Amino acid sequence: MKLKKYLGVLLSGIMVLSMAACAGTDKGQTAAPESGQTGGTKKEQAKGEEGSGDITKITMWSNDQHDQAVYEERVKEFNETIGKEKGISVEYTVYGSDYYTTLDVAVTAGEGPDIFKCNKIGNYAEAGYIMPWEDEDGLKGLVDRFSEYNAPGYGEFGQKTYSIPIRVTTYGLACNMDIFNKYGLKTPETWEEMRACAKAITEGSRESTYGYALAMGYTSYNYFYLNLPNAASVGDEYFNHTTGRYDFESLGGFFDHLQGIIDDKSMFPGFETMDGDTARAQFSAGNVGMIGVMSSDVTTFKNQFPCDFEWVVIPYPVQDASNRYKEPIGVSMSYVINSRAAKEGYADKVAEFVNYLYSDEMFVATNDAQVDISILGDEITSQSKAESLDPNWIKFSDMDVYCIKYPNPDGDLSIEGDSYQDVYNKILTGIVTDVDGALKDLTERYNKALDEAIASGKVNIDDYIDSNIAGKMKWGQ
Template identity: 30%
Template sequence: MMKRTLMTSMSLVLALGLAACGNGNSGGGNAAEGSGDAATGGSGEKTKISYWTGDRHDADFVKEKVAEFNRANTDGIEVELVVKGDDFDTALDLSFQTSDAPDVIRVKENTIQTFYKKGFLAPIDEFLTDELKAKFPAMPDLNEFDGKRYSLPNYGTTMRLVYNKDLFAKAGVENPPTTLQELVDTAKKLTEAGKADGAYGFALNFKSPSSAFARSARVIAEMSGYGGFGYDFKTARYDFSGLEPIINAFKQIKDDGSMLPGVESLDIDPLRAQFAEGKIGMYISYSSEPGVYKNQFPAKIDWAAAPAPTIDGMVKGASGFLGGQWLSLSSKSENKEAAWKFMQFMYGDQVLTDYQEKGFGISMVPSISAVAATPDVNGIEGFLPNKNDGVWPIYPAVAPEGMKSDDAFFKYMLNGGDLKAVIADLNKRYNAALDSAIANDGIKAEPDAGFDPAGLGGKFAK
């Protein structure tokens, strides 16, 4: 079993402030954006590089910083910012097939390992000084693979239930739900109170089932003591049975008519826009939301964040803390030195400090968190790390034959059927893929009989 190392105490984490940060799966279509005029070198020629990101919550901020770099650098470097939506991974795959790959890539905890294995990333060790190595924490299996560094951290992410306090008051609901049954019941009450005005109790961005479940079912499972991606670290086998009550609860909410109509085609940004208008009572997401409702979709409602519910109200695990990476250098870049100069600018103290102070995310970099002010952003207090947040080990990602788990679960939510049979089929196919990856791809998956999910709480990557 691959494990993350460099664990530290809760007090250090609070000092680092790992709160309101970017989501892993921002949507809203594609946009390619020019980013200002570049300074030119002595020859007058420009070195053009591209930076691709799937994040939209901080797109205006990043665009501003890219334009600043383009104006100020004296090396004749011009950066083009390309902002993708939920098709980021697919577009990146295609770009490497067509020799049109970007020079700098936004990577996340659920993508960097895959991109590394596909050969998309180049190590950055040759560019790292001793000072940079000391400044930015190395996190095995998150930004470091086989002893080489592929990214540096910026901010960290927690996951919470986001809820509409105005609709809660209108429905006479005093507290956010702490169990799955309460989630179902609360969604129903909120819908009864708000349906006349077009408001519904619950929603998720099911245009991308993987994005929807990664921000919701995952954290409920992890808080309840189960691996959020269906992997059992004790046995080193896939077992999706821990997700059964969660998927059934989501299906019940939809069957009750308590879920926003049209979630089948709902992307995350349209969901946020609806929530900001008061049309959604609850959803579960990452700690990017405070910045979103300040900068991207100013909220017209009173809202807050609370811990995600667990299956039965008991916390038997930890809400997965995410982070440790941000920008990576493309293996296909023909201008790696120029790309690194841009990355070095983005990892500069001023950019990282501004990122936190403007509410886009609270830094994981100790030297930044020590001096940067906590952002004055509504709702951020609900996302601050607590004793039930923690880092889970890295699970061995595999590519099964047939339908992926997220798509299979959403199909069941829409059409019904036998969920136990669906789970049995997933277990069979995922474990076959795991066995193949162990035999042929060098993947390691070793049982850890003493693994204790409850022991993860309050501990984060250093």
């Protein structure tokens, strides 16, 4: 097993997730390319436009709107400085909710961009669409520097590096302090206290304001607002990285916690179908006392759904305040490199820009703009010269609260019956009432599928075991 050094700092399987929070809404984003205009031909990308001399045009695609302005500014800076000196011009394009469909069509047709966000690293690597970073001398330094943050299921596949984690997305519980102060409440530390706060807010307002909003319509709600928060109480996710076995029964207490809020009628009505933006809008309008949030919401509550009240983010409450663990997080999906760059002889040019993309300069810029938290943690935040960072951004960046976890083998399993996401939905909507039985069944079915994947050679379980996970998640504050 290749052991990775975990830092107590701050997106299982292929990280998930990267997330729906990054994709945002479709407003203000670049339209998807028209048919036949997917990203330029190989000749255009390799040689640049006619009359451009020795300029190599490099194309880069992403679906991240939240940091688009910062990236556009830094790409422009690169083109006018390093790029001008080295004969490189980078064209950066951001697409919307259909990004991965558009990308798949372009890549499989041989017309994909040179650098792109990818959610199919294993599939693309096997097909030869993307190149290992070890194959280009100019990228080996990055591979070495970031190796402790990487793992199979993140950026590694088949003992090769195809991507490097670039950032993390942290999460917590946002509290409307105007509402809390109105009812004389303190921010909760335990599930019991959170339920009591939610009930006091709902009953005190005569149901004009609700205590908590769980946006089940948000695709990744189960990851950010169930699996990860519960891990802070039990010491690991539903996949146990010590034993290498699934353990969905560890979520039994957390479902009881949420059911209590629902039974008290303190959960915002319509939570079963409410999407993330609707929940944020209700919170910013003062109709919800508490809501699950991610680090990207610092700018969301400034720009898209501005709050005219003080809100603070706190670690999600735990079952027992005297037995808390750090909150685990996975790394966000990051960039890969089209194998065409190596085949056509301009991988060195791509490497020049990728080194800039992963530079401290870039990381500090996105941190100070309060849009991205670098995978490097304190190495970057300690360099910040920003004078007015939002207090909540600083809390989201607190490296003593979070730890990076290994991915899990979910993506390599063939599950018979409902997925865990389906079962979670049925529990929270009341379709399934035997919660313990449902979680036990999940554990058995996922472990059966895991055993089959191990036996077939599809999963190397050593890639997912970390015997030191308990120590790494130990709460230190």
